[in-house]
Amino acid sequence: MGRTVDYYFAPQSPWAYLGHQRLADIVQRTGATVRVMPIDLGGKVFPISGGLPLGQRAPQRQAYRLVELQRFSQHLNVPLTMKPRYFPVAGDDAARLIIAADLDLGSAAAMAMTGAILTACWAQERNMADEQVLAELLLEQNLPASLLAQSQNQAVQERYEACTQAAIDAAVFGAPSYVVDGEVFWGQDRLDFVERALAR
Numbered sequence: 710m711g712r713t714v715d716y717y718f719a720p721q722s723p724w725a726y727l728g729h730q731r732l733a734d735i736v737q738r739t740g741a742t743v744r745v746m747p748i749d750l751g752g753k754v755f756p757i758s759g760g761l762p763l764g765q766r767a768p769q770r771q772a773y774r775l776v777e778l779q780r781f782s783q784h785l786n787v788p789l790t791m792k793p794r795y796f797p798v799a800g801d802d803a804a805r806l807i808i809a810a811d812l813d814l815g816s817a818a819a820m821a822m823t824g825a826i827l828t829a830c831w832a833q834e835r836n837m838a839d840e841q842v843l844a845e846l847l848l849e850q851n852l853p854a855s856l857l858a859q860s861q862n863q864a865v866q867e868r869y870e871a872c873t874q875a876a877i878d879a880a881v882f883g884a885p886s887y888v889v890d891g892e893v894f895w896g897q898d899r900l901d902f903v904e905r906a907l908a909r
Contacts, residue, residue, distance in 0.1 A: 733820055807823050810856055822846070
């Protein structure tokens, strides 16, 4: 039986977008199980870990971020809009929808919804904080429209809080982060190491 990777991410992260499909491919190749764990990065993790929202970072860091996004987009041949129309954007509703899909249908549905939301933001310039957009994404993924209402349930909110706390407990400080057997791998550029850990 394969290992498990805990996949911590913010639904509005461009780095999660760049790594998402590669993670899905790695999980399939290694026979691993993925636990899809969206987190409240800016609201809960950053205040503890010392991270800063993008707009509060030094100009040099903000500029270099764009350079690296362009590099990885070209290197991976993954289309990415450097400054999408709807960013910065709140990710809480999208995170809860991903969790609702996971609770109702399992990790495959949660991974599909995650990929759709990330793509909507970074390749299609759609507003993931808009309820209508989330409804459209469910339809496009052939997932039940009822998940949108379910995403507002208390059980979903509790899971969201639990995922965020699990990230804090695991010493996660950025997104995406992948945890295998207690070992943290931060960033989509560490996915080669994630694959090696899962294949051990």
